[in-house]
Amino acid sequence: GAFWTAVEQQDVTGLADTLGIGADALTEVLPHLSAWRRTRRSAAELDAWRHRVVWRPLAQQPTRLSGSWLLLTPQTPDASGTGHVEWCGAVGRALAAPGVDLRTVSIDPATATRDSLTELLREQAPRGTVRGILSLLGTDTRPHPAHPEVPAGVAATLQLAQALADTDGDAPLWLLTRAAELVTSADRLAATAQRQIWGMGRVIGLEQADRWGGLLDLPAQFTEPDAERFRQALAGSGDEDQIALRRQGLFVRRLVPAPLGDTPPVRRFRARDTALITGGTGGLGAHIARWLAAAGAEHLVLTSRRGPDAPGAGELREELTALGAKVTISACDVSDRAALAALLAALRDDGRRLRTVVHAAGVVQATPLGDMSLAECAGVIAAKVRGAAHLDELVDEFFDEADLDAFVLFSSNAGVWGSGGQAAYAAANAALDALAQSRRERGRTATSVAWGAWGGSGMAADPAAEEQLRRRGVITMPPERALAALGQALEHDETVLTVADVDWARFATGFTAARPRPLLDELPAVRQALADTGPREAAQGGTEPGERLRGMPAAERDAALLDLVRSAVAAVLGHTGIEAVDVNRPFKDLGFDSLTSVELRNRLTSATGLNLPATLVFDHPTPLDLTGRLRTGFAGEESAQLPPEQAVLQELDKLEAGISALSPDHDLEAVQARLRSLMSALGDRQSADGDMPVTRKLETATDDELFEFIHREFGKSS
Secondary structure, three states, X not given: OHHHHHHHOOOHHHHHHHHOOOHHHOOOHHHHHHHHHHHHHHHHXXXXXXXXXXXEEEOOOOOOOOEEEEEEEEOOOHHHOOOHHHHHHHHHHHHOOOOEEEEEEEEXXXXXXXXXXXXXXXXXXXXXXXXXXXXXXXXXXXXXXXXXXXXXXXXXXXXXXXXXXXXXXXXXXXXXXXXXXXXXXXXXXOOXXXXXXXXXXXXXXXXXXXXXXXXXXXXXXXXXXXXXXXXXXXXXXXXXXXXXXXXXXXXXXXXXXXXXXXXXXXXXXXXXXXXXXXXXXXXXXXXXXHHHHHOOOOEEEEEXXXXXXXXXXXXXXXXXXXXXXXXXXXXXXXXXXXXXXXXXXXXXXXXXXXXXEEEOOOOOOOOOHHHOOHHHHHHHHHHHHHHHHHHHHHHHHHOOHHHXXXXXXXXXXXXXXXXXXXXXXXXXXXXXXXXXXXXXXXXXXXXXXXXXXXXOOHHHHOHHHHHHHHHOOEEOEOHHHHHHHHHHHHHOOOOEEEEOEEOHHHHHHHHOOOOOOHHHOOOHHHHHHXXXXXXXXXXXXXXXXXXXXXXXXXXXXXXXXXXXXXXXXXHHHOOOOHHHOOOOOOHHHHOOOHHHHHHHHHHHHHHHOOOOOOOHHHHOOOHHHHHHHHHHHHHHHHXXXXXXXXXXXXXXXXXHHHHHOOOOOOOHHHHHHHHHHHHHHHHOOOOOOOOOOOHHHHHOOOHHHHHHHHHHHHOOOO
């Protein structure tokens, strides 16, 4: 430790004393040793940020599929590819095995709505009637008629997930795709659009964990041997929720470290000639532009929707010009194919050689799944996916592919492991990764980097948002370090890479709160964190969840429940005490999102033993409201354990307490009318000895007579 401290500080005297040699012998070598040390530390930091997705074989379990299943198939012609209707039929036939009751419903994804799908699920899959819901709707890649930026299958999948939340069913949802993932070396992508289902599905799994089955990618050619593996994947996959079926067997998706170590680069990336940056006037675009200018780019073309009118565009132009680059700032929405074609044609006609393309345009999203409209979904996807698709087509049309040094797609980790409130954003970014793989299949260059949070940019631009990310374990990366990682990815000619600074121990706690997430099983820090946590224990030592609370008097329990809620909120948000939790402040203002809401629900379920819904925080928007929900849960349990007449008496005690709190200022007539109605209903019930009800006496009774009747019949509570 002393040695390396002296090296890093270039302390000749201190190092000489540590080694017991003369200082003169170190004067020449120490600067080189210090530089080497800084380089190694920097490389180690970047290595810790680097991860990639791999597929691991899954041992097949001899488990037979049984029970009732609902299969939703796209009711479309072969618009999604030759033989697609027959392929869907083969999948359906594979499920129709002995012991399986298969209900198949055909739906046109282009015309399906949230309401129509809700009605369908209520009819076909009410609670307790089916073991799972299988959807092939996402395999329809036609443009949606009202929102052509979105594939019809993606739109239908979004609405299906929303419909699922609108019903009281309990069957898990499985999303099926066709050759959407590259699992083996023999795989070819059927359609990059289907990768959007995987990005969106991972967010559905986070926001609707209690109704989630998983993602299952089937081969492009579905044969008889595949049928048995398909059934086994559904029947015996355990916690696995991201599965691919191939000729070789079943595979599961994993995120693994991808350090470079001492691996030498395959080339040296040097910016030259012209570089095009979409979203170039935004925070990320400006960082990229400075980096490329410093790396030798002669001409920088920055596009955005507002172009020169974007905030800070003028200052950015001056800064880049001072670095020696010619700068063109253009108002060009790259999701508009004609506008992008005109821009590229002008560059070509001006004799420019396009060497570098960086697609950094995008729309940040933070909308819970249930609140997202198709229009919002289309806007988010268009900014990322349409722009990338147009660049893919038009750059090759106007320029020589051999001249292109880099085609960089700025993706996001939202598309790799999901992020609450970002279903459309995750879908779009997953599609960018697929596009990079597709370009490589066609012999073209492409690098897609799924980024974590950049300091001062994107979702981390707001200090409050940055703090929220930190509490979840996502740490913002200094832009200059992130750009160094980008340089590494280009020099190592990588296709798809995840670069993020994550406190995996903290992240895994929230990420796995609702259910196991095998995606992270091969990350050493996650394994260690989950091993240290051990089985979730009840809130009160080793007692049964909620046992101590059930034994309390009602008034004492109410106070304990409020403290419990505040403590759980503080723990989820990373506060040191409950004082920071205002009981009347909405959860969304406290910093909750879909993922942390699920974590809070699970903490409270563990502590109380109550069956609480995943929508708990959304249904009860403040800590005080949520405490009321817990109070009702315990009261409901106790009432359910009492004889009916005792349960009614208990409620009458509460009624009497409420009446005693009324004053002449309150609407007494409404209360009296409701009491008369209730007493009339009671009087209409014939007594055990056959006496006729006293309804007519009650209808004409005075207020005093009514209260006297209540006291006489049911007894005073105090």
